Amino acid sequence: MVFELSTKMYLLxxxxxxxxxxxxxxxxxxxxxxxxxxxxxxxxxxxxxxxxDGFFPIEKGGIYKEGKIYIFRIRTVDKDLAEYLEKSLFTAYTNDMKVLTVATRVIPKKHIEKIYTLTPLVIKNDYGYWRSNMSLEEYEERIGINLIKNYKQFYNCKLDEDFELFTSIEFNNCKPIAVPMKNNISLLADKITLHISENSKAQALAYFALGVGLGENGPRGFGFCGYKYL
Structure with missing residues (x-):
């Protein structure tokens, strides 16, 4: 199951x-x-x-304002983690924000037509932005390999990887998106849409991706997925 925690925040x-x-x-x-x-x-x-993901509603000016209330979502495939966060986030705060409420739901498991990243998808390598060093086929393969490895580790299972995960990929950004990382370093990333294949393995992995995200650094706010059922 994929658990979604809608967290209401007050900005300090x-x-x-x-x-x-x-x-x-x-x-x-x-x-x-x-x-x-x-x-x-x-x-x-x-x-x-x-x-x-990030704050909602989105501020067109790019600044989320002190004294206003926003919502962000956490998703996880780990039931124990979901229960812990639901209880512990309720009293959580930092110098910049405090949590007001946390509401948890399970995302229904239905046939998925497509998933799309609402936050930039990060693929790391030793050479910088992937377009300068990888083919599209290699990029697509990295997305699939990372998701499959995560799935196999979480469920402690083997998985025959000879199947089609998605039928096509679309890039939703006109130019690379710069995302800040540690030590004042920025990476270039993309927002994509994957049209999911009909087979059961692809459907299981697409649903799993709704919890863990696509690409790398999901817990840092990257690769968070929206979805459309068939």
Whole structure:
């Protein structure tokens, strides 16, 4: 199952749109750090099995304003993590924001026509932006490999990888999107749409992606997916 936590926030300070992923990640990191089990989980170099988007409603001016209320969503495939966050986020705060309410629902598992990234999808390599160093086929393969590895690790299962995950890919941005990372470094990323294949494995992975995101750094606010049922 994919659990979605809609979290209502009150801003104590104004936040620029490009700073939103970092600020929200800091809130979640602080919440995970309240319990030893999840502090260790946070520090592990492993798939975290959750993803998050940004504030809603979107501010056209690019500044989320002090004193206003916004909502952001966390999704996870981990039931225990969902239950922990639902309880612990309720009292969470940082210097920039505090949580007012948390509401959890399960995303219905239906036949998915397409998924699309609402936040930029990050694919890391040693050479910079993928278009300068990878073919489209290699890029598509990286998206699939990362998702399949995450799925196999979470469910502790083997998976015959000889299947079609998606029939086509669309790029929804006209130019690369710069996303800030640690140490004042920015990466270039994209927003994409994947048209999901009909087979059962592709459908299972697409549903899984709604929880963990596509690409890398889902827990840092990247690759969060919207979806359309058939």
């Amino acid at each position: 300070n104004s936040i620029a749109a490009e700073e939103t992923p970092r600020k929200l990640s800091a809130l979640i990191d602080r919440t995970l750090g309240k319990k030893e089990e999840y502090l260790l989980f946070h520090r592990q170099n492993a798939y975290k099995n959750y993803s998050l």
